[in-house]
Amino acid sequence: MDIKEIVQSVFDRTKGIEDKGKLASYIPELKNVDPDSFGVHISTTNHLNFGVGNYHDKFSIQSIVKVLSLAMAYSLLGEDLWHRVKVEPSGTAFNSLVQLEVENGIPRNPFINAGALVVTDVLLSNLNNPQQDFLDFLKNLSKSNSIAYSNKITASEKKVGYRNAALCNFLKSFHNIDNDPTDVLDFYYKMCSIEMSCEELSQLFLFLANGGCTLHKNSRIITRSQTKRINALMQTCGFYDESGDFAFRVGLPGKSGVGGGIVAVHPKEYAIAVWSPPLNQKGNSYKGMRFLEEFTTRTELSIF
Numbered sequence: 001m002d003i004k005e006i007v008q009s010v011f012d013r014t015k016g017i018e019d020k021g022k023l024a025s026y027i028p029e030l031k032n033v034d035p036d037s038f039g040v041h042i043s044t045t046n047h048l049n050f051g052v053g054n055y056h057d058k059f060s061i062q063s064i065v066k067v068l069s070l071a072m073a074y075s076l077l078g079e080d081l082w083h084r085v086k087v088e089p090s091g092t093a094f095n096s097l098v099q100l101e102v103e104n105g106i107p108r109n110p111f112i113n114a115g116a117l118v119v120t121d122v123l124l125s126n127l128n129n130p131q132q133d134f135l136d137f138l139k140n141l142s143k144s145n146s147i148a149y150s151n152k153i154t155a156s157e158k159k160v161g162y163r164n165a166a167l168c169n170f171l172k173s174f175h176n177i178d179n180d181p182t183d184v185l186d187f188y189y190k191m192c193s194i195e196m197s198c199e200e201l202s203q204l205f206l207f208l209a210n211g212g213c214t215l216h217k218n219s220r221i222i223t224r225s226q227t228k229r230i231n232a233l234m235q236t237c238g239f240y241d242e243s244g245d246f247a248f249r250v251g252l253p254g255k256s257g258v259g260g261g262i263v264a265v266h267p268k269e270y271a272i273a274v275w276s277p278p279l280n281q282k283g284n285s286y287k288g289m290r291f292l293e294e295f296t297t298r299t300e301l302s303i304f
């Protein structure tokens with residue numbers, strides 16, 4: 001089996017299908033992107049790197065960053081983190097408020113917005129220079145030196161962030177946010193605004209396929225057990241109320257973002273990133289899902 005040939009052929013087929021997705025419009029700046037952009041990049045633990053289409057282009061990674069903020073908070077706080085956020089699938093949309101009231105302000109998992117806001121609060125409380133320290137954490141994970149926040153996207157989301165503001169204030173009323181909600185929201189928007197390419201993303205996420213160590217420098221980021229747990233959370237919660245469907249179709253731990261990116265990890269084998277901006281009704285890339293489904297079916301490289 002030649003992985004490159006399969007990536008290329010699944011890419012060509014997926015490019016040709018009718019895209020039933022729609023660009024995210026609730027963050028105005030995310031509409032300023034070419035809806036026909038489509039890129040894929042795979043990085044394997046035995047050092048294969050291969051990309052097709054727009055795999056060099058940077059895009060807004062949005063909720064994909066929640067995996068990375070979680071990895072950093074987990075490395076700082078260890079198991080105490082789970083007093084603040086649970087590890088159960090929510091079965092609700094990424095920005096849902098409904099479960100918080102009955103569950104006393106403890107979010108179901110770190111990948112829905114409520115959980116990611118709590119993780120952001122943990123980072124704010126534990127870092128001296130949160131923005132710089134987080135960027136340094138990513139740069140240590142990555143081979144690339146050009147990862148940056150986008151001020152434009154941060155400002156665009158902040159202007160319309162009524163729902164996240166509601167979530168953050170609601171969490172604060174349950175004493176599950178220690179910092180000023182405005183500071184938590186600002187840092188959360190900043191992290192979501194980070195721009196990366198498929199190539200940078202698949203290389204960066206390799207540490208989750210490599211037992212918690214970066215492949216290029218062999219530096220340990222999180223423990224093996226923490227790695228197992230983050231992969232488990234991506235498997236069960238990475239796609240909100242489409243997590244079951246993603247497991248069913250693709251069969252890999254993964255995480256999506258409303259910028260149209262998806263990253264998926266096969267422990268011990270590879271990380272793959274796909275980007276196609278139009279989203280399905282659950283807020284996940286339409287073509288990204290289709291590509292990954294056919295890719296893992298053809299290669300039989302899913303965890304199931």
Ligand code: GLN
Nearest residue numbers: 062063094113192257258
């Ligand atoms: N920044 C976005 C939000 O909070 C992230 C959502 C996503 O990518 N699913 O709404």
